[in-house]
Amino acid sequence: MTTAALQDTDPPKRGWYKRNEIAVTPWLFLAPAILFFAVYVIIPIFQSFSISLYDWDGLGQAEYIGLGNYSELMNDRAFEVSLWNNLKWLVFYLLAIPAGLFIALFLNQTVTGIRIYKSLFFFPFVLSQVVVGLVFAWFYLPNEGLLSNMLAMVGFGPVNVLGDPNLATYGIILAGLWPQTAYCMILYLTGLNAVDPEQVEAARLDGAKGWKMLWYVIIPQLKPATFIAFVVTIIGALRSFDLISIMTNGGPFGQTRVLSFYMFEKALSEYGFRMGYGAAIAVVLFLIMLVFIAYFLWSMYREEKGGQ
């Protein structure tokens, strides 16, 4: 009683933190993340930009050459090949989304042991990319490989997928699709759990079935899952590196390189001493990624606006 009276008459001096607690606390919690994000992501982006303007071997003196690295990129056929390969990855890797959807639809039923089937289908995603690469490299081996033997059984000659400059990239993408399809499948399986049975019932009463039911009723309800599947697949396609490194090492004669691999070769590998040139490639890759990142951010922003 007395203490309360005291407080009323003589309000204690509240510290700066106490007065601004509500505004400051979120920033305090965010601070470690912001710090690390800045040091390891934001600042390196600008550093890459600045290194890309120099001719530097990573050891000695860097020499400023303006946009020289970029103009060299324009005439670099290996860069062109890598860029096209990145595009192939982007387009064909997206096949994981429909493939994942159909497997999910197929598995979305109640049969005894369905959980086992689901986990078997999910299994490739658990494997390390290196293991996937090795398994597929053996699968594709020109003479001993399973693929050649299977083709031989139906009367086709052996085909050297990874040794053929025109086929190798597709061969690697196919290997990448195996785990990526499993990933999309799991996303859709969780999405299918959230499909409203009443809407399906109503559509059925209206006579919708088969493709129409899928296209007009199910898929619109799976939109959040599709969005996430799209994001992870695009990012996966742009990050493709380990499969290439394991399966072909960029070969035959550089025909399966993508930008990230080419950057590694030029700047960081055994013979790579061109930090500036590598940084320029990294900047180009960043700009490509930026298009997608901007799109993702924009659509998420729109989503939140729409939700309010």
Next chain:
Amino acid sequence: MRSTLKASALALTAALAASTAFAGSHSLSGDLKIFLDTSNPAPRATMEAMIERFGAEHPELNIETTVIDREAYKTQIRNFLTADAPDVATWYAANRMRPYVEAGLFEDVSDLWAEPAIADNLASTKGAMTIDGKQWGVPYTYYQWGIYYRKDIYDQYGLSEPTNWDEMKSNCQTLLDNGVKCYTIGTKFLWTAGGWFDYLNLRTHGYDFHMEMAAGNVAWTDDRVRQTFANWRELIDMGGYVDNHQNYSWQEALPFMVNGDAAAYLMGNFAVAPLREAGLTDDQLDFYQFPAITEGVALAEDAPTDTFHIPANANNKEAAREFLRFVVSADEQTEINNGANLGQLPVNASASIDDDKFLEQGFAMLSSNSPGGVAQFFDRDYPAEMAAEAMQGFQEFMVLPDNLDDILARLEQVRERVYK
């Protein structure tokens, strides 16, 4: 009384002087950090045993050895030379050390090379360790390259070791007629094709021309270079190499030879160990020098040299120098290069070569039948960037020989940029 005092004082000073002299030359102390890229089991054990022997001689020294995976080492060396330098590090001779020499990251050890023990015994490798007239490290082992072949298969078809280009091709034709490929090779990691280019170029135009090319003074579109590729193409068009070599690493290409699908392999001496392990006996496996192509061109060989260096930022350079002296000493060279250890050639002329038919043949070839000179290897003689582009071009040429004009034009562009 006075004289005894004088005498004892003298004795004391003498003893003191002796002990300081001893300290100066033998007793090393502090830490010695050694980084090794010898990550394969046998070389690793060899190196560790050698370091142990060195440690036993210098009990005061606290030696710390770090073994790094051989491939990873090639990229990590940049970081540790600048950031956290060891006192001794392994690397490779010739142009492979140039980036680090030019960046001032390797210590100039010309003083060691001036000492008679090294100057007299290591003269043959001095050139490979020299850049700008100074020496930047010491070698610890080297090995010959050449053609390892299945003697039993050659005997079966009545073939003998070829001594010139025509014999080499006719041998190859006989083998092909009998369904055996002449040469196995795996070009997935490109450098194996560099070995073929080295030998074809060395035999077609000689050592001096090859080194002029390495120095960037010859255009890749030059007719003489085309001549080398024309010779190469003869073997390719015959179908002399195993199919789909672009899929295989050098190890994955070994089974072709073990199974008898291919009769020979142009490789370094390190291929002998896995071939023996795969079950080939010394009666089945033999070696010959790459035959002459252009008459009158002095034979020259590839003999890659592995080396020890002192980083410029090392802390205990005195101990490091002593370690380098120890490594190249005749006794250690005999020991570490014997068949039970590295199974390669000692760099010290006073060391003895192990009783092994490949080492003996290799040593005889390099010391008496390589008048043209001794090269390191394509990716050690040519600057890194040129080597990387060129070896990729070689692989493409071996798969699609019709692309030659395009490949050479591309390499010429790279040459113009690299050697500006």
